[in-house]
């Protein structure tokens with residue numbers, strides 16, 4: 443039988459417990475889930491592409507049929523390359539909707555074979571974003587509830603390095 447592949451794309455700078463919740467739920471719906479770190483031209487990243495992929499690998503190691511990858515290019519092309527049936531994204535508030543809707547329509551135009559599926563975020567992750575995590579961590583706040591336990595140290599180390607380099 444044909445494997446149903448889903449792609450979970452994003453910046454994942456870094457992966458949060460909100461992302462992980464969506465990935466887990468996607469893994470329950472599809473045969474295989476590829477979490478792909480894409481380059482978002484509108485955002486400057488804090489972690490390198492490789493670091494982000496590695497953090498996803500660590501965080502999803504115990505979820506069967508989930509792999510991590512990175513791609514520089516169009517999501518619609520990546521989805522075609524992988525023969526994906528769906529792009530899965532989490533939707534938080536209405537404020538996410540307009541941008542996500544625009545991306546979904548663009549991706550449908552570029553690759554009509556792939557559907558975008560939105561999963562509503564779990565209520566406890568409604569407010570959570572990678573930007574919030576970075577802001578809190580950069581001020582020395584506690585992000586342990588917001589990032590997967592497997593990467594908590596990596597996030598702390600990154601911001602420790604940053605504050606050390608700012609001291610010089």
Ligand code: PNS
Nearest residue numbers: 451452453480481482515516517545548
């Ligand atoms: O986590 P993000 O930053 O909201 O994810 C956005 C992302 C990376 C999925 C989006 O910017 C993307 O797909 N970038 C790849 C380039 C592309 O395909 N652009 C056209 C889609 S509108």
